[in-house]
Amino acid sequence: MNTDTQPDTANQGSMASTDKPLMRITDLAVSFDNGKGPRIQAVDGVRLSVYPGQTLAVVGESGCGKSVTALSTLRLIPTPPGRYDRGTIDFRLGDGRVVDLLDIDDGAIRRIRGNDIAMIFQEPMTSLNPVFSVGDQIIEAIELHQNVRRAEARSIAVTAMADVGIPEPASRLRAYPHQFSGGMRQRVMIAMALACKPRLLLADEPSTALDVTIQAQILELLAGLKAAHDMAIMLITHDLGVVAQNADIVCVMYAGRVVEYARVDHLFAHPMHPYTRGLLECIPRLGDRGDRLVTINETIDRPGEFEQLPGARDGVRPWWPWHDPPPDLVRRDEPAGDYALVEIRTGHWVGLWRTAALADAAQGLPDLAWTRPESTAHSQGAQT
Ligand SMILES: Nc1ncnc2c1ncn2[C@@H]1O[C@H](COP(=O)(O)OP(=O)(O)OP(=O)(O)O)[C@@H](O)[C@H]1O
Ligand SMILES: [Mg+2]
Structure with missing residues (x-):
């Protein structure tokens, strides 16, 4: 459903470095057994794509299914209580073959x-083992995933630590996680x-536990590494300032669904x-003086506003599970059949x-091979 008001896609920014998506999630649904009553439908028909070299930000309130989506791509949902109800996650391997991550065997996933797809978590201590030196952990990860001898793994580890800005990496390899500050631990985890050299990095709230300066440094670091390795990043965050500065594409989730992608x-x-x-x-804006913040409820309770937006047509209403379905609802005999991502x-x-x-x-497949122009990417952080 394209209408007359079209954004100019031709002369701003650039296309991602290939015209083929690195990963495409189609109709992913994941639920959990809660022991009693109906299953919790954590994710219900998620669709999104990410291209090489892109940063896709996934935003949405707590519990909307961001982590479940990311974990599903590594097939790390515990089953049971979890279950992959439906959907495909197509991933393009280095040799160009496309595999469905939900369908390949355990050895393949x-x-x-850690090879093609790596994940970093909010709290580094959950992915670093306190009783081993960070060197042992990074070297072990390298030996596990790359067919190299220990000496070579060690030199790759030193380079990786240097790449993420850890001073004196060779001697720091012998240190234990608790001997690093929070920001440095985060860097160790990123180095690992x-x-x-994954082609997709899943970064689940990689910076919220850190202070603002270190957070900016980490995100700047990721942007640099992304450019150097043509890696894609799926960046899960609550922070819309981080989104504005880092994302190419934004995927907004609500109640297990993608409600906006652009x-x-x-x-x-x-x-x-x-x-x-x-x-x-x-978001409070600089320069707003004394205006009280508008709450989400107030915004959605202004009926009719959506119809005035460019591109909205008569009888087209945004999906919103809190409101009664519109009277002219057309039910479909399929899961999530009342919903269309258009x-x-x-x-x-x-x-x-x-x-x-x-x-x-038809349910659309959100798909945009766009990256922001160099000059606007991470402008503030880069100059300091
Ligand atoms: N292992 C689990 N067992 C049961 N329910 C789970 C499990 N993991 C996630 N869920 C449920 O799935 C839903 C989505 O959770 P998810 O962790 O993806 O949210 P999120 O968007 O990442 O939230 P946050 O911003 O708080 O990290 C929630 O209702 C959560 O309770
Ligand atoms: Mg989460």
């Missing part, structure tokens, strides 16, 4: 973990994740889903109720 500049300039609009209105302007997908106006709308 183990080879992909990046030592094998270029970062388009999303901030024309947020369409009321949830996204609420998120953005909640390209409402070129390159801008929004989650909508399937009403009469949208009866035939």
